[in-house]
Amino acid sequence: MDTQLREAAKEFMVRYGGDTFPSLFRSAKGCVVTDDTGREILDFTSGQMCATIGHNHPAIVQAVQEAGEKAYHMFSGMIPEVVARLAQTMARDWMPQGLSKSIFINTGSESNEVALRMAKMYTQGFEILAVGGSWHGVTGAASAASFASDRKGYGVHVPGVFVMPEPNMYRPYIQGMDGEASALACLEIGLKMYDMASTGRRSAIIIEPIISAGGVLVPPKSYMQALRKAADERGMLLIFDEAQTAFGRIGHRHAADFFGVTPDIMAVSKTMGGGLPLAAVSTTPEIEEDIHAKGFTFYTSHVSDPLPATVGLAVLRTIQQERLIERAQSMGAYLRRRLEELQSRYEAIGDVRGEGMLLGVELVKSRETREPYHALGAITTQRCYELGLSMNIRRRPERGSVWRIAPPLTATQGEIDRGVDMLDEALRRSIDEIARNRLVPA
Ligand SMILES: Cc1ncc(COP(=O)(O)O)c(C=O)c1O
Missing domain, CATH: 3.40.640.10 (Type I PLP-dependent aspartate aminotransferase-like (Major domain))
Structure with a gap:
């Protein structure tokens, strides 16, 4: 890792909105992005939603x-x-x-x-x-x-x-x-x-x-x-x-x-x-x-x-x-089933929606009131990243706290499983953390 380069990014770049990560990034291949420490992160946003056929496809x-x-x-x-x-x-x-x-x-x-x-x-x-x-x-x-x-x-x-x-x-x-x-x-x-x-x-x-x-x-x-x-x-x-x-x-x-x-x-x-x-x-x-x-x-x-x-x-x-339209249907259905399985275990997942491999997962404090659960979304997204999964969350007061889950259409079933397992772990940790610290959910 080149700490000077990280400092240079802070010193010489205009911040253009949105959150950026503390590390710099070196390369991207398929469904995986590698940072400046060599750590591999599973990319469930397909870059900025562009890398549908995977990063740097041959x-x-x-x-x-x-x-x-x-x-x-x-x-x-x-x-x-x-x-x-x-x-x-x-x-x-x-x-x-x-x-x-x-x-x-x-x-x-x-x-x-x-x-x-x-x-x-x-x-x-x-x-x-x-x-x-x-x-x-x-x-x-x-x-x-x-x-x-x-x-x-x-x-x-x-x-x-x-x-x-x-x-x-x-x-x-x-x-x-x-x-x-x-x-x-x-x-x-x-x-x-x-x-x-x-x-x-x-x-x-x-x-x-x-x-x-x-x-x-x-x-x-x-x-x-x-x-x-x-x-x-x-x-x-x-x-x-x-x-x-x-x-x-x-x-x-x-x-x-x-x-x-x-x-x-x-x-x-x-x-x-x-x-x-x-x-x-x-x-x-x-x-x-x-x-x-x-x-x-x-x-x-x-x-x-x-x-x-x-x-x-x-x-x-x-x-x-590579028949990626068909794959978006089959792998999208698989990803959706796995997310719905999480929904059956986590009360905070109010809704799983979307089409093909463009899915949304909405977090709520109560399924009855559907009140958005912004704090859980923020902490879990952070924990996902620490575990090695990049996810994008949209938090708007009027429209709730929603993850947009859109891996490359070329993602393997193993990668989908790994990503959902990390999300599962991150959710479990975050919910524990909120309960332990008795954080008032915001
Ligand atoms: C639906 C939609 N239209 C337009 C844009 C703008 O595209 P760009 O960022 O390439 O200018 C975006 C970007 O996120 C988008 O999601």
């Missing part, structure tokens, strides 16, 4: 090598062969029927900037309707439409953004209703409020089909169908932000397949580049033609870059060759 390493022999980067007006191939592959094999035109950029935030600009130009409106708990990124329009992140301190957001209460099946906003009825009622009320406030210059409804950072909330299918109808009735486009749900994570090609609802614009990112910065936005030829005629521009230094595109093609090929 196919990615080879793709980077291949791009090194051909090109990493080109003038943005030169379309590299590999980018044309990726666009064709997306249209043929991956995107919902009709969304056959794609643009390739780098990050999830950027993909939502593209999607929102497309919608505004197509409709000639500017109003955006989003849902609570969403996270679409940190850049201008994307952050204005995000409600799971902190909005304070950065001045005026892009105007014209409206928010509706999110569908939450475990914590229905409307008391006395079940999850689905409450979700649909929230949508109806949210739309009424929006219609009252609208200037008429409507543009798009944007949603993460599974609200991930907001607590791994899976809406009922009826909600997504109603959302499609609401967009159509208002002449708005429907945008799916599938940063986390596309390309196998949830045991389907994407959430549009899972819900049986096709958006007008789909943004994909994290899960496409396998850890390299690649994102895309796909839409219909009709929308593309219209906005092109109106002068649509999203000309960046790294649009259509060949390096991430080469990697993206390798990621998509690997998902098919």
